[in-house]
Amino acid sequence: MTLLPDGARIDVTTGPPVGSPLYDAIGERHTNRGPFEDKPVATSTLVDLAGLSGVQVRWILDPEPRAAMSRLLIDAAAALCADEQQSRDNFAWFRGGNDDVQRHRDGLSLGGQGFGPLMLAVAKLLPASSREAGDQFWLKQTITVHTATAAAYGVITTNTPDDRATQLTAGRLLERIHLTAASQGIALHHMNQVTERIDRERSTGAVATFGPRFASLLPPGEQPLLTFRVGYPVRDGAPSPRRDVAQVVR
Numbered sequence: 001m002t003l004l005p006d007g008a009r010i011d012v013t014t015g016p017p018v019g020s021p022l023y024d025a026i027g028e029r030h031t032n033r034g035p036f037e038d039k040p041v042a043t044s045t046l047v048d049l050a051g052l053s054g055v056q057v058r059w060i061l062d063p064e065p066r067a068a069m070s071r072l073l074i075d076a077a078a079a080l081c082a083d084e085q086q087s088r089d090n091f092a093w094f095r096g097g098n099d100d101v102q103r104h105r106d107g108l109s110l111g112g113q114g115f116g117p118l119m120l121a122v123a124k125l126l127p128a129s130s131r132e133a134g135d136q137f138w139l140k141q142t143i144t145v146h147t148a149t150a151a152a153y154g155v156i157t158t159n160t161p162d163d164r165a166t167q168l169t170a171g172r173l174l175e176r177i178h179l180t181a182a183s184q185g186i187a188l189h190h191m192n193q194v195t196e197r198i199d200r201e202r203s204t205g206a207v208a209t210f211g212p213r214f215a216s217l218l219p220p221g222e223q224p225l226l227t228f229r230v231g232y233p234v235r236d237g238a239p240s241p242r243r244d245v246a247q248v249v250r
C-alpha cells in the first residue's frame with residue numbers, strides 16, 4: 001500500500017488468507033444515527049495506534065465537558081442549517097427514495113437514519129422531503145437523539161491538520177476504531193458539523209467562534225480532525241447504499 005504522493009494506492013496480489021478480527025467486522029460496521037443506551041463504554045479498548053503517527057484520540061466522557069460538546073454540536077448543526085450553501089451541499093447527498101438510492105448508490109438514505117421499524121415504514125411512504133424539512137429533522141435528531149444519548153465523544157486530533165499524510169492516517173485510525181467498536185457491539189456515529197463550521201468560518205473570513213470553543217475542550221495545541229459519538233445501540237445500524245465492486249475497482 002502506498003499513501004502518497006498520488007493518493008492512496010492498494011495493489012492486490014494472491015496469497016494465503018490471513019485472519020483478522022477487524023476484517024471479520026467489516027460486514028457489521030455501519031454508521032449508527034439512532035439512540036444509544038445509557039451505559040458507559042470502555043473507550044480505551046477501541047484504540048490501537050500501532051504503526052500510526054502524528055494523530056491521537058481524545059475522549060470526552062465526563063458529564064461537564066460532554067454537555068459542552070453536545071451544545072457545540074447542536075450549535076454547529078443549527079449554524080450549518082442557517083448557512084444556505086452548506087445546507088444545499090448537505091442536501092445534495094440525501095437520497096429520498098429507492099429510485100434515488102439505486103441511481104446514485106451513495107449518500108444518505110432513510111434506512112441509515114436509525115429509525116425504529118414503524119417510523120422507517122412511515123418515512124418511506126412520505127414524499128421525498130424538502131431541504132428545509134431535512135434540516136429541521138437533522139437538527140431535532142441532533143438535540144433529542146444524537147447528543148442526548150451519546151455515551152462518549154471521540155475526537156481524532158493532530159498538531160499538523162493540513163498535512164495530507166496526517167489526514168490519511170487519521171482516516172485509517174477512524175476506520176480501525178469503527179471496526180473495533182463493531183467487533184464489540186458498540187455503535188459509532190460520525191458527527192463532523194463542528195469542524196465543518198470551523199472550516200466554513202475560515203473560508204468565508206467570518207469571526208472564528210467554533211474553533212476556540214472546540215479548542216477549549218482539547219489539550220493545548222491539538223487540532224480536531226474527526227469527531228464521533230459512541231455507545232451501545234438501542235437498534236443495530238443498517239447498511240447504507242454502495243456501488244458495485246465493478247464500478248469502483250480498476
Ligand SMILES: Cc1cc2nc3c(=O)[nH]c(=O)nc-3n(C[C@H](O)[C@H](O)[C@H](O)COP(=O)(O)O)c2cc1C
Nearest residue numbers: 029030031032033107108190191192193238239240
Ligand atoms: C470522514 C467522514 C466524515 C463523516 N461525517 C459524517 C457526519 O458528520 N455526519 C453523519 O451523519 N455521517 C458522517 N459520515 C458517515 C458517512 O455519511 C457514512 O459513512 C456513509 O453514509 C456510509 O455509511 P456507513 O458508514 O454506514 O457504511 C462521515 C464519514 C466519514 C468517512
